Amino acid sequence: MSVLAPAEEAEIAAAIAEAHAHATPLLLAGNATKNGLLRPVQAATTLSLKHHAGITLYAPNELILTARAGTKLADIEAAVAEKGQQIIAEPPDLGALLGEEGAQTLGGVVACNLSGPRRVTAGAMRDHVMGMRAINGAGEVIHSGGRVLKNVTGLDLCKLLAGSFGTLAAITEIALKVLPASETVATLAIAGLDARKGVAALSAALGAPFGVSAAAWLPRAEAARIPALAGFAAPVALMRIEDFRPSVAYRSERLRAALTDFGKGEIIAEAPSRVLWRAVRDAAPLGAVAPGEAVWRVSVRPSAGPGIIAAADALGGRAFLDWGGGLAWIVSGASAENHRAITAAVRAAGGVWWLMRAPDGLRASLDVIPPEPASLAAITRRVKAAFDPAFILNPGRLYAGL
Amino acid sequence: MIRLPDPKPETLAARARIVAGLRALLPESGVIAEPLRLKPYETDGLAAYRQVPLAVALPETTEQVAAVLRFCHENGVRVVPRGAGTSLSGGALPLADAVVVGLMRMNRVLAIDYADRLAVVQAGVTNIGITEAVRAAGFFYAPDPSSQLACMIGGNVNMNSGGAHCLKYGVTANNLLGLKIVTIAGEIIEIGGAHLDAAGYDWLGLLTGSEGQLAVVTEVTVRILRSPEGARAMLAAFRSNEIAGACVDAIITSGIIPVALEFMDRPAIHACEAFAHAGYPLDAEAMLIIEVEGSIQEQDDLLARIKEICARFDPISLKVSQSAEESAAIWKGRKGAFGAVGRISPDYLCMDGTIPTGRLPEVLRRIGEMSDSYGLKVANIFHAGDGNLHPLIMFDANDPESFHRAEAFGADILKLCVEVGGCLTGEHGVGVEKRDLMPAQFTAIDLDQQRRIKTAFDPDWLLNTAKVFPLTDALAPAA
Numbered sequence: 001m002s003v004l005a006p007a008e009e010a011e012i013a014a015a016i017a018e019a020h021a022h023a024t025p026l027l028l029a030g031n032a033t034k035n036g037l038l039r040p041v042q043a044a045t046t047l048s049l050k051h052h053a054g055i056t057l058y059a060p061n062e063l064i065l066t067a068r069a070g071t072k073l074a075d076i077e078a079a080v081a082e083k084g085q086q087i088i089a090e091p092p093d094l095g096a097l098l099g100e101e102g103a104q105t106l107g108g109v110v111a112c113n114l115s116g117p118r119r120v121t122a123g124a125m126r127d128h129v130m131g132m133r134a135i136n137g138a139g140e141v142i143h144s145g146g147r148v149l150k151n152v153t154g155l156d157l158c159k160l161l162a163g164s165f166g167t168l169a170a171i172t173e174i175a176l177k178v179l180p181a182s183e184t185v186a187t188l189a190i191a192g193l194d195a196r197k198g199v200a201a202l203s204a205a206l207g208a209p210f211g212v213s214a215a216a217w218l219p220r221a222e223a224a225r226i227p228a229l230a231g232f233a234a235p236v237a238l239m240r241i242e243d244f245r246p247s248v249a250y251r252s253e254r255l256r257a258a259l260t261d262f263g264k265g266e267i268i269a270e271a272p273s274r275v276l277w278r279a280v281r282d283a284a285p286l287g288a289v290a291p292g293e294a295v296w297r298v299s300v301r302p303s304a305g306p307g308i309i310a311a312a313d314a315l316g317g318r319a320f321l322d323w324g325g326g327l328a329w330i331v332s333g334a335s336a337e338n339h340r341a342i343t344a345a346v347r348a349a350g351g352v353w354w355l356m357r358a359p360d361g362l363r364a365s366l367d368v369i370p371p372e373p374a375s376l377a378a379i380t381r382r383v384k385a386a387f388d389p390a391f392i393l394n395p396g397r398l399y400a401g402l
Numbered sequence: 403m404i405r406l407p408d409p410k411p412e413t414l415a416a417r418a419r420i421v422a423g424l425r426a427l428l429p430e431s432g433v434i435a436e437p438l439r440l441k442p443y444e445t446d447g448l449a450a451y452r453q454v455p456l457a458v459a460l461p462e463t464t465e466q467v468a469a470v471l472r473f474c475h476e477n478g479v480r481v482v483p484r485g486a487g488t489s490l491s492g493g494a495l496p497l498a499d500a501v502v503v504g505l506m507r508m509n510r511v512l513a514i515d516y517a518d519r520l521a522v523v524q525a526g527v528t529n530i531g532i533t534e535a536v537r538a539a540g541f542f543y544a545p546d547p548s549s550q551l552a553c554m555i556g557g558n559v560n561m562n563s564g565g566a567h568c569l570k571y572g573v574t575a576n577n578l579l580g581l582k583i584v585t586i587a588g589e590i591i592e593i594g595g596a597h598l599d600a601a602g603y604d605w606l607g608l609l610t611g612s613e614g615q616l617a618v619v620t621e622v623t624v625r626i627l628r629s630p631e632g633a634r635a636m637l638a639a640f641r642s643n644e645i646a647g648a649c650v651d652a653i654i655t656s657g658i659i660p661v662a663l664e665f666m667d668r669p670a671i672h673a674c675e676a677f678a679h680a681g682y683p684l685d686a687e688a689m690l691i692i693e694v695e696g697s698i699q700e701q702d703d704l705l706a707r708i709k710e711i712c713a714r715f716d717p718i719s720l721k722v723s724q725s726a727e728e729s730a731a732i733w734k735g736r737k738g739a740f741g742a743v744g745r746i747s748p749d750y751l752c753m754d755g756t757i758p759t760g761r762l763p764e765v766l767r768r769i770g771e772m773s774d775s776y777g778l779k780v781a782n783i784f785h786a787g788d789g790n791l792h793p794l795i796m797f798d799a800n801d802p803e804s805f806h807r808a809e810a811f812g813a814d815i816l817k818l819c820v821e822v823g824g825c826l827t828g829e830h831g832v833g834v835e836k837r838d839l840m841p842a843q844f845t846a847i848d849l850d851q852q853r854r855i856k857t858a859f860d861p862d863w864l865l866n867t868a869k870v871f872p873l874t875d876a877l878a879p880a881a
């Protein structure tokens with residue numbers, strides 16, 4: 001197993017061109033904290049972008065930051081926080097969940113399109129990628145978009161490469177839209193609602209004119225793992241409001257009044273709110289994942305969320321809902337039967353899944369994301385070939401044989 | 403003038419057979435082939451370019467779209483998808499040997515779900531039609547192009563259209579959940595659905611803004627949002643573009659993102675005031691319209707913060723609206739800007755580049771210099787928060803020389819946008835208009851990468867041929 005970790009884009013391009021010429025498969029990685037996601041890649045050589053790092057431009061007045069793919073996400077978070085701004089999609093740190101210790105990179109987060117609680121109202125990581133440089137599977141430098149906030153020139157390759165898990169090109173530089181961080185935050189918590197009523201409360205909150213920025217539902221045991229919520233000793237629906245102080249004070253009270261039908265409601269103050277949403281972001285309510293367990297991430301229409309929770313319960317798993325009920329995180333025993341049960345429920349709900357963590361043998365043999373219908377799978381193959389003609393970049397990561 | 407490829411002689415020769423073939427697939431009135439009735443389809447919002455198509459097909463169902471595309475594919479016939487035909491870049495301009503596939507008969511709202519905050523609509527539903535369908539429940543569809551009374555969601559998806567409020571709510575791409583598409587081979591494919599995010603490749607993201615190059619969209623699942631409690635505008639006028647630009651920076655860096663932040667230069671202010679009598683200050687060099695949302699108290703709080711910032715920039719006037727009527731008056735001039743410029747000069751080109759917002763003063767100065775050297779007037783309207791610049795170049799359509807100068811002027815402005823770090827188009831698309839400028843923004847390798855994706859969807863290049871991509875040898879007209 002050899003590892004290449006060049007610092008310069010030209011060297012990355014040369015390494016890929018070389019691999020292309022010899023049809024040598026490459027495992028693309030940032031800091032390699034996400035190799036356990038989806039299917040295992042069969043490649044003897046790893047091409048790491050972790051040394052291709054550094055913020056190349058930050059214009060707070062223009063709401064834009066560009067950085068090389070290997071830049072640690074934490075460094076970017078610190079740089080924007082210093083100017084009172086934030087990464088809009090609130091990307092999670094899944095290190096604990098995935099059992100990885102290293103610091104994740106911007107490139108990794110974008111390549112996996114990972115977004116946190118704010119995704120439900122403010123868009124995904126991919127929504128804020130304004131521009132990209134990347135190296136395709138032939139070793140050519142390509143770019144798309146730019147460092148401006150509105151751009152419809154040509155096909156939007158940024159959206160295609162975000163979330164492509166390194167199977168189309170090695171992303172080398174990313175231009176990210178950022179926004180001011182809100183002055184304060186508060187959370188309305190309504191305890192004692194089962195999944196169905198809980199999601200109904202979240203829908204009512206997201207459908208109210210009070211600018212709710214995140215909405216999650218935790219079963220009793222999952223809530224108990226978060227100190228600020230343990231006292232409820234019950235399942236709890238959580239709704240976050242972020243803005244200037246007067247707005248947060250006004251809206252959280254109005255929201256509480258609007259939702260009295262669902263229960264009394266308690267307003268959680270700024271400091272514990274920040275801790276609790278970070279925990280929701282990182283899927284911490286699931287607790288530690290044991291060696292024989294697997295982790296699924298599921299996206300469905302919010303009203304289908306309670307059905308997914310029921311499917312997880314039936315397997316004796318742990319689970320909770322974010323994104324107003326539309327994102328389900330599930331931990332359960334790592335087995336093909338459990339995978340079948342969960343994916344059947346997701347399929348019935350018209351949603352999608354990602355197998356986020358499982359033993360290698362298992363994840364090599366399962367549909368880690370939903371298979372595409374034949375007509376779309378044929379397009380997928382042709383588009384893959386359009387970027388990576390020798391099929392050398394992260395082979396097998398998404399689908400067997402691709 | 404931008405060149406179009408030579409029509410395929412075999413297609414022109416087979417016209418009668420093609421029309422008959424289409425008639426067999428569609429209801430009686432669904433195929434138009436009479437020259438007089440083809441005339442309305444000969445152009446779009448870029449009216450300087452005209453070309454009557456071979457025929458127009460008006461399917462009513464996704465299955466009919468599939469049948470038409472399969473037929474065209476089998477017969478090597480080019481296809482130009484069309485919504486309302488309001489494209490300002492010539493995106494829906496027909497070709498002489500192409501069948502226009504118009505989606506306007508697919509105009510039904512299929513489902514609305516308030517709990518999951520989405521609506522499923524056919525591609526021919528107008529942009530405003532979506533908001534109208536959900537307004538009674540207090541909801542709206544956020545992207546609001548100025549053409550929203552006419553333009554259709556299928557066109558919006560293919561152009562990734564924006565609007566005055568996209569600073570807060572995002573553009574079309576940020577407000578979609580799913581699509582039903584038909585490939586040129588006639589396959590019907592569902593993309594996305596009612597959930598967030600794609601598990602495999604983000605086809606939804608790729609198809610959005612693809613300008614009819616990849617597939618025909620027949621259904622769209624959009625996100626709908628709850629309307630805010632209220633909204634209110636204010637107006638701030640300044641002595642120079644530099645000062646107004648610095649004020650925009652100060653607002654954004656203070657942590658306030660207004661829902662709208664519109665900039666007008668002196669010629670735009672004068673044109674709009676003469677037209678709308680909105681009370682705009684005629685002694686100002688630049689003016690901002692700033693809108694905030696929320697309850698009355700929240701509006702007061704935000705407007706007070708913004709007013710205080712504006713006051714630091716020696717404004718000529720600052721007017722905070724006290725009512726919905728006053729807000730409407732402030733917006734009236736801006737919303738009527740196209741009509742207003744149209745009164746000064748019946749013919750104008752509406753350009754659409756994006757620049758880093760910090761470069762605005764310099765870009766406006768250079769546009770002013772170009773205006774002098776081309777001898778053509780220009781008024782600038784700018785979505786200041788996101789850097790999207792709309793210079794309106796005035797010319798005389800009866801004078802071909804004037805039109806050519808206007809086109810050259812426009813091209814120079816767009817190249818300037820790229821030069822300062824921006825792009826050729828922020829929301830109107832490349833179409834035919836900016837096709838030949840693409841090498842200013844992209845390398846040959848970039849363009850080939852995009853072309854290969856086009857080929858992956860449309861191997862014979864039948865869909866909206868000769869738009870977006872500079873003509874290659876295979877498509878270039880014989881000299």
Ligand SMILES: Cc1cc2nc3c(=O)[nH]c(=O)nc-3n(C[C@H](O)[C@H](O)[C@H](O)COP(=O)(O)OP(=O)(O)OC[C@H]3O[C@@H](n4cnc5c(N)ncnc54)[C@H](O)[C@@H]3O)c2cc1C
Pocket residue numbers: 446447482483484485486487488489490492493494505525546547548549552553554555556557558559560561562563564565566613614615617618619620740829830866
């Ligand atoms: C007065 C005026 C104001 C405008 N203001 C704005 C504005 O504020 N913001 C903005 O972004 N734009 C604006 N536009 C431009 C235009 O309205 C938008 O580009 C709009 O989205 C086009 O929609 P349409 O239905 O008219 O599409 P068309 O013009 O018919 O088509 C646009 C493109 O999409 C393709 N297409 C259309 N429907 C489909 C489909 N179902 N499947 C596949 N391809 C399809 C066409 O081939 C073409 O390339 C304005 C235009 C005018 C005339």
